[in-house]
Amino acid sequence: MSKPHRFPPALAVPAVVFIIIGLALAAGGVPLVTLGGSWYYVITGIAIALTGVLLAIRRRSALLLFALVLFGSTIWAVTEARFDFWQLLPRLWVWLVLALWLLLPPVTRKLVFGPPAAHREGVVPLAAAVVITVLLGIGTAFNHPYDHPGTLASTAATPSPALPGDANRQAGDWTDYGGSPLGQRYSPLTQITPQNAGQLKVAWQFETGDKPGPGDPTETTDENTPIKVGNKLFLCTPHSIVIALDPATGKELWRYNPHIQSPVGFKHWEHMTCRGVSYHDDALYPANATVATADNAAGASAPAANGGENSAANAASNVTAAAAPGSDTSAAAPAAASSADTASASTEAGASGAAAAAQPASAAIAASEASAATQQTANAAASAECPRRIFLPTADARLIALNADTGQPCTHFGNNGQIDLRTNIGPFTPGGYYSTSPPAVTRDLVIISGHVTDNESTNEPSGVTRAFDVHDGHLVWNWDAGNPDATQPIGPNQTYVRNSPNMWSVFSVDEKLGMVYLPLGNQTPDQWGGLRTPASEKVAAGIVALDLATGKMRWNYQFTHHDLWDMDVGGQPSLIDLQTASGVQPALIASTKQGSIYVLNRETGKPIVPITEEPVPQGAASGDHTSPTQPFSALNFKPPKVRERDMWGTNPFDQLWCRVKFKSLRYDGMFTPPSEQGSLVFPGNFGVFDWGGVAVDPVRQILIANPSYMAFTSKLIPRSQIPSDNGDKKGSETSGIKLARGTPYGFELNAFLSPLGIPCQAPPWGYVAGVDLRTNRIAWEHKNGTIRDSAPLPIPMPLGVPSLGGMITTAGGVAFLSGTLDYYLRAYDVHTGDRLWQARLPAGGQATPMTYADSSGKQYVLVTAGGHGSLGTKQGDYVIAYTLP
Template structure:
């Protein structure tokens, strides 16, 4: 009797088939609702077909028909066929399309399900043929998964020209071989060291030599974007660093022991958008150069601060140089209009360029807050006295002589927030410019803004006069600032050796220009781009597209991704709901996809260039964003702009509290951010981050490999090498090794520059969104690698305060 009840589906074991049927039907209903929505938007019909399969399977389970397994086998095979047709044997997109379906199939094969599928009048083994069919379909899906797992459709194998034996004999840009004297190693900005002690053959033996903790930890009152984006310097036997709160610290190059520390005691403001210091700058009095008053500070460190000061410090003692400005300090608010109203909205996050007898500095302004913001002026000061020598205001470019008393620079002109480069032989400084804020609205931009936004400019070092300008994005509505330091390298071409400038960009194009004239060496023809900006704004009809590019094809619905079919379906609906016509789709009231996103394919870390081999190492990223314009009510006082304080009206308060982008002074605010699923995962399929090698002579990408794992991004620490974004830059050495720390997982890695093969990695105690350096100790002869692991607030990586040096065991 008991056996008969179980066979008929009665009793407690039979409850599983009801539960399973309900779950299967609920999955079907969820897919049906989303699938119908997707169809109305012009998307795939698959989800509705799959929904029907799930719902009917659930009904057949309730009826205890073996046909349920036959039908579900068709769902499995149909899903597999559709997935392979859409994306091929690409493991992560394939797995996301079939994971839930595969697991449900395994569940339906469990004996507490199959042995209930024996309705009255059917033999007890009636389920076996259906079970065999479902098992076979799952086996086919598993084989397809194994094939996809063994494939790497995103790997581009290749090699770069080999290393040259003489590469390590001299330093570039006048920097001694052992040192790293500027943010980009030298004023050339190539991030290249001529050292050869660390090679592809021994890099895997690198060990920690010393660790220093700065003690500067992010506090509860600090802005979200409190970051360690530091690139240290090494001069002689001293390493110089700064911290987010602008402490300047000197360390022993062999031991990491602190030599001195200077705290400028910055005036912190709640409206600071960033709190970071990417580095300090160095100047040493050259033979024949005019000495500082009283011979003070023959070697000096220049420290920019978050309250808009430029401080000169004695490199030996860390004390301010009293003859520079006022007691060692130049106030960068001088000449700015309405400094009290704009307090906290301007400062230099990046170290200045020191060239000849000048220190040249620019600054960032608060993004997307209003049309009434500080000037983007670039200024040159005497390195000894701090006297203003010239100023280049993009809003008033012809007047470079120092402004007089009572005069002020043009408000809200395009600014430069990253490091510049200099060629002292040509007498030019090369400055990457950002956009005029707000980024997503350009209806009222004046002619000089249209000329200089998102461009590279060359200025005469001595006078600040404009020599040439090259614009990478016309009428920028996408925050596509020129985000990184230009790299200066002499290239062999069919016309002979040409002094070149290599500029990476957020949009992924690499512009290679003759740095004498700004003329492209690698062609960058103008091409039509999408139109239809919200009136009265407009879009530029064309944009310059370099033939050397990391730009990938436009996104498609099939590129949408998720951990399960459900969040992938949600991403497909979102993709179809937003406007997207490819790169340069204008911001819209509907909402637009921004791809490449504001994060950039290459951001402030830039490229590392080997000037001898004439190659580059890059870490491109791929992450879509969205932007959506929303009409705003006029709110009087808030509409006048000014500092984002809590007393500027209800709307201004809301913008402060929510971290919004109010764009005061325009008809709209803008909502923007990464394009992610309801689970917070990227909506586009991986990989999201690579390392890549570029042959600058041929203008070709030689190799490209996924880079980084989701260990520190996933809810559980899974070491899947999916390729994750990186924010920060690489360095290369004459030894043929590149180093990178800036991925979202907490590692420092070494690579063979020739092939991109990973040679070594070491776990770091925190996020390392910074660019490392390498140097050699004159005292011990050891080559060190120094990395910074302090975290990045806006990326959510673990905060810290570690400066870590590595070297080769037994060396020296």
Template sequence: MAVTISAILCIILGLVLAVGGWRVIDLGGTWYFAVLAVGFLLTGALLWIRRRAALWVYALVMLGALGWAIYEVGFDWWQLAPRASIIGPLGLWFLTPWIAQRLGWQHFGARAWGGSAIPLMIAVALWGATALHALTSDSSDIKGMLPPPLAAAPAAEVNTADNVPASDWHAYGRTQHGMRYSPLAQITPSNVERLEKVWHYHTGDMRRPSDPNETTYEVTPLKIDDSLFICTPHNFVIALDAETGEERWRFDPQVPDSTNRQHLTCRGLSYHTSETPAEGQACQQRLFMPTADARLIALDPETGKVCESFGENGAVNLWKNMPNVTEGFYYSTSPPVVANDLVIVGGAVNDNVSTTEPSGVIRAYDAITGELKWNWDPGNPEQTAPIAPGETYSESTPNSWSISSADEELGLVFVPLGNQVPDQWGGNRSENSERFSSSIVALDLETGQLRWVFQTVHHDLWDMDVPAQPSLVDIQTESGMVPALVQPTKQGDIYVLDRRTGEPVLPVREVPAPQGAAKGDYAAATQPVSALSYEPPKLQDSDLWGATFIDQMMCHIQFNSLRYEGRYTPPSIQGSLVYPGNFGVFNWGGVAVDPVRQMVFSAPSYLAFTSTLIPRENDEKAYVSNSEPHLNENFGAPFAVDLKPFVSPVGLPCTAPPWGYVAGADLRTGKTHWLRKNGTVRDRAPVPLPFEMGVPSLGGPVITAGGVAFLSSTLDYYVRAYDVTTGKQLWRARLPAGGQATPMTYQSRSGRQMVVVVAGGHGSLGTKAGDSVIAYALPR
């Protein structure tokens, strides 16, 4: 019976491989699966008729598969594993007495293991030796060291924009320079392993049935004086005692539920204090909260009460002067930037619903009165004086849904911009949209006038919005200290620009890009690439992956069915592979910059997506969505778009791990000194095994003067600490839910350096939802 079952299994596997393998060949792919099919079919046939030659044939199958695997992927364990996942166990099974006795051997023991079994034993032993060698080698990491702090710029020359007390965290990136760098040094590589949980607060704001799929908890708290301030996905604002985590007050802006919203999150609050407060004036300090129903609210951080003098009864209506007003289609998920007594705010629009969406205008309001001081409309960039009553801004212009930075000394605000919708078809974009899509713009703080623009993608057809806050740091060059801007992008480039002019500090070159866009559109001839880049190499057949060689073969069929000519392959009716995908190598979490070491700590991620254009017959029919707000339908454009991850039939990525790293690079040279895979599949695999495969992150890092960086945003539920010099993981703690947020650190009134992490999960990523805010510190 055992031989019969084994024979049937081999024949079934052979038939599946034959059908799939022929399809791969027909598409121009590898012959490997078809050849493997012959081996399995022949082995099954010989087992069926009880011939010892089955073991000889299967030994050849194993040796051939091993040779091909090493040729394709070397000794990469996670690449070898799927290639051996069925082949190896079957080889061991065929050596058992239950098979051996029924293939003509009369005795167990030494005689039973001789003769025909010897080649198979050799093949099994070689597979085992290869697996052992692969397990003890790691070809994916770069294990180096960054220069020590003393080798970097002298501390006296370092500009950390620190009008913020060392103990505090006053803005999303700690200061308006957005470095996510703290000058605290109590926690060091030598003691970080002693961190312990100090307090655990629950916000009580959990997901609701009416929430959109992309309901996320991405907040980075503020710490001002002795209080922490957080917001929640449903826009509650909460003040906590920074020492104990006890709630001090809570504000509910009464945001109504809506099925129209694509996102529901709050990445953070903004803070303003008057340098010369008026005696007796209420709200001399203010918190600014953007809401999901498009209001900008000012609160008193002492009481949580609305600052009535701001706007109308404490709020500004961000729908004012907007075109195409549709509830839920415009909101700000990111905190505004506060500089020069101005509150400067952008907003997100629902992606790719139609060609008639709200404007991407950037507006600056007086931080005290809420009066509109200027507006920069990407569709009408020259006219920045406050818009007249009754007029509207340009529709469907590139918007800024992420976080901006400001340099008050230079008088500039730096705004990352997205794309004009629809993202995957640009045949009708205006001249100004072409100029500003997927770019960083520097605007004059006083007037809103454009000072410079740097575009990271030309004629973007891939949703490669500039996703993250620019980090402002002064960099030592051969020409002296340069005020620089560090901008991570979805496509993996980290641009280092002179923030005075937008000119590159690290070289940027233009490279030829694939052509052949959809009907009525075009693709840019070249695209920019930074000297500091985590762009992945172009995918090859050998990079395709699966849990077994069966789903790996299915990925080969998908891969060879899609159009793919490398990064920037235009979307197509055929279906195009987009790698890196619009999830991004970097997303809104950005990077952390150490101004003393002149280095950047980042967490690059790698997932591929497919983009398929679907011709539209009319402006009413829904092709890719089943409910409101009909994302990716692109009403008014000639194509809807079907976007999805490039995964196998069992839901695993078709590209091989690692899918996520941490990296340390020198900003003066652009050299990456270390790169280490980061994260486990414990919370993503059917069986919770903590394999260190490297998983994607969504959320950013924080770095400290103590030489330790913290990150909580991987798809497994941990907060981790790293040695900044080497990238080595030094400590980790289990989180109760997904930690897709950026941590922060501060000093409490008792003198302890605290590290605070938010664990609330991410709807689109499928991580566990929660409402936790957790603080860690060294023992007293």
């Protein structure tokens, strides 16, 4: 016969488990309390440990005590998270499981000490606490506090143009990275609609054969958006291989491999990618068409330097209008002086003097005409060899022109078909300079800038933008933010200004206004700016508009002053003729990492949507400074300030870890400066909007976007404390320790993740959203995506996940996105934002989709699925096209 005081196994196991859990929770909560955080974890941990002790001594009061724990935790959870199911779940599910364990008969029957009434008084409250918690979960599971339903216009707001950007472009083509040079990511195709999008099926699938290998960088990414012109699709792979495919079948037509090289291999490069190629066809430009140049645009190119009528006065200083190119002092003024001198001399000296003065003028005219004739002959020869061309930027810093029909190099361009972009750049670490994005192509020019490795040193390559003749490749002009007035082609033995801000994203072009628009980064390194130059500080982290003919700056507008947070303007600007209260205005829409969407008049640089300067946190590191204010657009997706209660986790323990980490960081809100303590950067390095930009429908006057919210941490490490074994670069550009040679600090950058690799701040982390551009109103916003492919268990919890890559939209009323961390291509109704369809991808789709029509008029949606190394999505080499049955 067993004795009553014997310790039965049915109680021994839960007693030990409760004591361990309680002590661990209480011990973990102590640092949080010392940092000024919540006492919940200490108090709850002690109560759970005492429950374990009571179980060990077989006291019935253990049930009542844990009922109080579950009741109290439920009240605390609702107080912190309100009725958000996905925030309540990690706070309560572990305690709910423990409560159910205690209610099992093998446990309750072994609790023999205490008055008999205590058994009933313990079981009933504990069961009641369980029921309340379960009902709370069921009730909140159907609550969507972060979903904001609404509607956008489903009909045209403006008469439909023949095509976005250029009436000579065919409706079924996608001729540029952003659909057209305007960067709208819009197609006038209407075959796919909200009514039939659910029927989309795979039309064909192609594998490029270019998969990341062991010798490639960690951040090897497939961010490619193919283009389609006529009867060919053109795409590039991470190793800069160009492939032409049949749009209807996916059959390979030709392939060009530039055989990129590196003296030390590719393993230690920060990243490797190719976002796309560019296309040029003389047939798109009628011989008698007029394109704005420095001369015929001068009258409109000298806007006032202050902000627009709707902007705050202190925001107006962000926009800088340059002198009209036609009146530039470095070129036009001396010419004018010479002309005036000649006229004066003619008046005084009479007809003989005039005749003498006319002789050199006649000679100059003759020489100019001869030069023009020679250039025309050369262009004709180049066009005969390559009437249609593909321009490829390679990862080893070349620009290659290929015959779009055959894939053969255009030998009349540059040096046997290629230009060495290292020319005049100076030394750099292998992989530290090349163009990751497609160049801009106009009637006469191919314009290219480049990626420069962040945070390596203060002696990195220039961020210069260069314009080459589209036919023969000679340098026409160069614009360097470090020396912005010197746009004449640089001499053969000169070097562009080191470390000047670069343009690594995608240009937008308005050839009617004669402007090219540059979304700029900052002067590296990102997190400490004590050595930045006045020239760089003026234009960095904003938009610069350059004159196409001369490269002279027309205007600029800065979106982040003295950027210390890697707030590069990553997205390609979208150009649209926008309906406003003041009439139709030529608008430029720039999405930014900080969440503001800036809407400017693209002719003058003045704000159309109001921009205000707002105070931001101060207190920069030694030797640096911060701007007292930053510009915020009235149209924005900026997140609210993060609080301790916003920390998240899959269970109370990793949530506690995130709370302790959060309280240990410096965080005073958006634009908290980097610090030796470590600072929380939110929005983080990937930003609310990155290189994917936004999609705009010029007919409906709407904007479709995919905002993301991931926090990062940034820590300054004094030079003497940088680990000696950190000589090699580690991680990607957004993770690991960065040396930042030449500054007093190194930097440690990381996503703000729990030990399980899940974001520490509460979901949703990603949305799709629709904006009415006529009212600047966010009409609808829905969380988007699941954690199926990023959680330890492949459970498709619909939390809303970040996305990298942009959206496209169509005249048919359907938008598409593939960049989420789960592997899906999804279709949405632009009217409501409702998801219409989704297709599983074989790898990460961190690229912007595109759409086109084949020769029969059949519409396709196409995406590349190759994964993203630094995001950890599955890698591959897939190109997949979908169409209706």
